[in-house]
Amino acid sequence: NAGVTQTPKFQVLKTGQSMTLQCAQDMNHEYMSWYRQDPGMGLRLIHYSVGAGITDQGEVPNGYNVSRSTTEDFPLRLLSAAPSQTSVYFCASSREGRGTEAFFGQGTRLTVV
Amino acid sequence: DAKTTQPTSMDCAEGRAANLPCNHSTISGNEYVYWYRQIHSQGPQYIIHGLKNNETNEMASLIITEDRKSSTLILPHATLRDTAVYYCIVRPLSSGSARQLTFGSGTQLTVLP
Numbered sequence: 271n272a273g274v275t276q277t278p279k280f281q282v283l284k285t286g287q288s289m290t291l292q293c294a295q296d297m298n299h300e301y302m303s304w305y306r307q308d309p310g311m312g313l314r315l316i317h318y319s320v321g322a323g324i325t326d327q328g329e330v331p332n333g334y335n336v337s338r339s340t341t342e343d344f345p346l347r348l349l350s351a352a353p354s355q356t357s358v359y360f361c362a363s364s365r366e367g368r369g370t371e372a373f374f375g376q377g378t379r380l381t382v383v
Numbered sequence: 384d385a386k387t388t389q390p391t392s393m394d395c396a397e398g399r400a401a402n403l404p405c406n407h408s409t410i411s412g413n414e415y416v417y418w419y420r421q422i423h424s425q426g427p428q429y430i431i432h433g434l435k436n437n438e439t440n441e442m443a444s445l446i447i448t449e450d451r452k453s454s455t456l457i458l459p460h461a462t463l464r465d466t467a468v469y470y471c472i473v474r475p476l477s478s479g480s481a482r483q484l485t486f487g488s489g490t491q492l493t494v495l496p
Contacts, residue, residue: 274426303484305484305486307424310488311488312470312486312487312488312489313427313484313486314486315483315484315485358424360426360427362426362427362484371417371429371432372419372427372429372484373429374426374427374428375426376425376426377424377425377426
């Protein structure tokens with residue numbers, strides 16, 4: 271049971287480059303989200319999705335795009351990387367319903383130089 | 384979502400119970416209390432959640448006061464592997480878990496040998 275899988279685990283980008291962080295879950299969960307975590311801080315919500323074809327913005331969406339073409343996958347795109355986007359990125363999923371737990375991936379450590 | 388207040392750090396001797404407090408005095412009637420932990424900057428891990436009754440699972444116990452304004456997470460026999468940042472989160476019943484987790488700074492629990 272793989273759970274939530276994020277790739278890559280580490281990435282270094284130059285300012286202005288674009289890239290996609292991958293997230294896949296094999297639990298048939300409806301809800302998926304992306305968070306970022308800066309050093310010494312809690313996680314902040316970037317974007318989320320309540321199902322295939324439906325996405326919405328979280329607390330810190332600027333500079334990021336998402337799409338949800340399938341239930342399993344929820345990629346996060348950095349359009350033009352900036353040093354302020356240096357962070358650890360976590361993807362999470364959960365099933366629909368009240369009181370359900372979220373499952374997190376192991377994170378992608380992104381450095382923008 | 385209701386705001387939570389947790390101590391910044393706590394120590395606990397290995398083998399003893401770890402009691403982690405959380406204040407959520409502005410919690411509303413439709414909000415659950417969730418606990419997650421994060422070990423070594425890995426992805427957060429769900430521990431337990433509750434509404435108003437005390438809850439217990441294989442990892443921990445959750446004690447919620449009668450007025451629901453505070454709660455305590457209890458790890459009955461802490462081990463070195465329980466060293467982590469523990470997050471207390473309150474969130475409404477009506478949404479998928481992955482969408483609306485608001486992480487504060489949490490409590491750094493250090494289990495001492």
